[in-house]
Amino acid sequence: METAHSQMKAAPPAFTAFARFVLFGGGVGIASSFAVAALASWMPWVLANALITVVATLLATELHARFTFGGGHATLRQHAQSAGSAAVAYAVTCVAMLVLQQMAAAPGAVLEQVVYLSASALAGVARFMVLRLVVFARNRSQVTPTVRTARSVHATVARTAAPAGPAVLCHAA
Template sequence: MKSPLAHKPAVATLAGPGLIASFLRFAALGGGVGVLSSVAVSLLAVTMPWAVANAVVTAASTLLCTELHARFTFARGRGAGWREHWQSAGSATAAYLATSVAVWVLHLLQPSPGLVTEQLVYLGASGLAGTGRFLVLRCYVFAVHRGRAVRPLARQGTVSVSALATAA
């Protein structure tokens, strides 16, 4: 006898704890690593071009944050697998571009900005990019998949502001 679930379409549901709880965990963990990353970028930029320092720090912090988010933010109960790391790397690439462009624009407008100004621009761009990363990680990378063939929520047209709000 076939399982009653065998004929149901695959569904990806929102990951882990509620929206607010997971966002607060994301902000605490990702924000903490982000602040440490901003210090690391500044220190490395003394010895290499800023964009290279940002790339090195982004790669290291993405690996760390993906593990933290798998275990704590989205309560997967295990570390991230290769699939999650690769998908998270995609959203981290967008965050890297956002922070690099923001600092590049700052340097165009003010050729020798102070360290505090550069850090404020970097952290501001990081915060905006982090909000986008949270949505990608929650709705796609760490979404709970049920069924055989899984399609991302965004392609199914099932993600909406009201769906995210009710997940809280």
């Protein structure tokens, strides 16, 4: 019988996880841009964008849970936390563009793209860190205490059940 610890996949190294984060997140982002354009021909663009953003965030979170961070399916809590981090990343890019508009009366398209892509890159790196260290790290850390607790209980039972005496040696496995 497999233990809970052996069923848990090891988290990939940070560089591998980041490459997967970019691949899956970027892939979903590119697919989303085409989906929004297609859906916008049937409904208002704002509604199409909102719908595709929700679907894309759910899909990207599931892909990150399974492949980027080496876990299984994303939980409802992980989906909510991932959506929250995506909302913060969106706010960061909006603030960056608003600051640019305040600082430059008529910024050119190149400057706008530099600011937007820089803000997106910084927000993306921050989002990766949040997902890796907070959102998907909890699954791995919750398994270990359970296994340790089982070992502690086993060791306690072994100590109490063993006959007392100087020749008895008992240690936790």
